[in-house]
Amino acid sequence: MDTLILVIIGLVAGPVLGGLIAGLDRRVTAWFQSRQGPPITQAFYDVAKLFGKEKMVVNQWQILCSWVYVIAAATSLALFFAQSDLLLIFFVQAVGAVFMVMGAMAAKSPYSQVGAQRELLQVLAYEPVLILVFVGFYLVTGSFSVSAVWQVDQPLLAKMPLMYLALGYALTIKLRKSPFDFSTSHHGHQELVKGVLTEYSGPYLGLIEVAHWYETVLVLGLCALFWTTNVAWMIVLIGCTYLLEILVDNTMARMTWRWMLKRVWLLGIGLSVVNLIWLYAG
Template identity: 40%
Template sequence: MAPFLGTFVSGIDRRVRARMQRRVGPPLLQPFYDMFKLLDKRPMMVHGLHVSLGAMHFIALWVSIGIIMFGGHLLYAIFMHLLSSLFLVLAGYSVRSPFSHLGANRELLAIAAYEPVLILMAVGFYLHTGSFEVGVILSSPSALWGMPLMFLALLIILPIKLKKSPFDAPEAHQEVVGGVEVEFSGTFYEVIYMAKMTEIVFVYSLVFLFGGAFLWLGALLVIAAFLLVSGVDNASARIRIDHLVRTVYISAFVLAVLAIGGMRYV
């Protein structure tokens, strides 16, 4: 159900964005209509490897969601997520489109920026609970009070994962026409579209973990993070990819390291 849940959240996001911009906006179920519309379009395949890498991107991301939902090992989920992102980058490099190559280059730089923060976050959960298991994390006291700096670091990288301003340079439609997605079409783009919806669930599930045993707190954190990302997306302009990397390392990475250092000496 993760892709469909992500699609529903995407619909809410589009409604919120429209209200912030004083527009009526699309129907709440518009992302579902888009999904069915893609299935009706004639697929055009560049070559088999390109399509296969796109499918592997979705499957690996789906597996990472499954690991979290079934209370598995958080590091395994993060590594599967990294593998999923690399499949998409390889798909971008496998075609000749300069837009696809440029998007793949930017996506790699974005991965280099946010991935260390995700790994440090997993280490922080281990120091806080004594385990990498998601089930243990959700039965432990809230990590929000134990490592608030780590939560701030996660908030900083959320727009990168969700392709929101000011960190949407890897996908920038005005510059690289969608980046690595540009050569996918029809049913094949449907797979990428569902992967984007699944990504939403993956990102906000990490936010939910900070609630620990207090499930209501996790839900409130997800809602607050969702509104914050939507607000920043509508109130800021895109920054260059080098600024993105510099900003993440100066702010999110430093906060994550300080959080780990503080927990070691508590």
């Protein structure tokens, strides 16, 4: 029964928290850029407007793909709140991400096609990091279950600081922030227009936005697992991490996918592996 309540909390909290975070993000970004910025609830208005638009698709596949993406994202967050198995969460989330790319591939637009290829490369870059982080959790707690993480008596951050840094890469990619916003970015100001999202429109783009909120909450939730002993510190940790993300977004140029593959694979996976060896030896 508790699990069911947690699942429902997860399903509701995902979009609400995700949308608020997106709104807050835009506001803080605006402050960094010396602008006024939109209201914090702007993200909700945007999605509401998208849902009100005419349903237009280039390809029937896109309908399926956007629905699978949002359902997978919601399920993975629900599983996370239900304190289920991390590997299961990981695979459900990966299925969603791949379907989003498939929807983009289904359209013939070159922007969407090239964007989809770049998105695949991004998935390829951050998924190994996520897996290694989960292996790290296993080495510390002896289980892949989220509930096991809650039982540790000292913050995981102390044991896996390098892992946290590597997760930062995954977070930046997942949040579509500079320097990793080349497959699509929050502003369509790039050579591929809106990249992987170019051909999604109306309600289906709205669904993808909602799925993005779920994923944001999920990745931030993973970050939260690094400090489970004290809720206050957990919130501070997430707050600082997110603020750092916004800072990075605002002080860096957009890079290319060749650069990303080198950095994330070398540094991200390198940091994780070093941390794993340390955990294994320690």
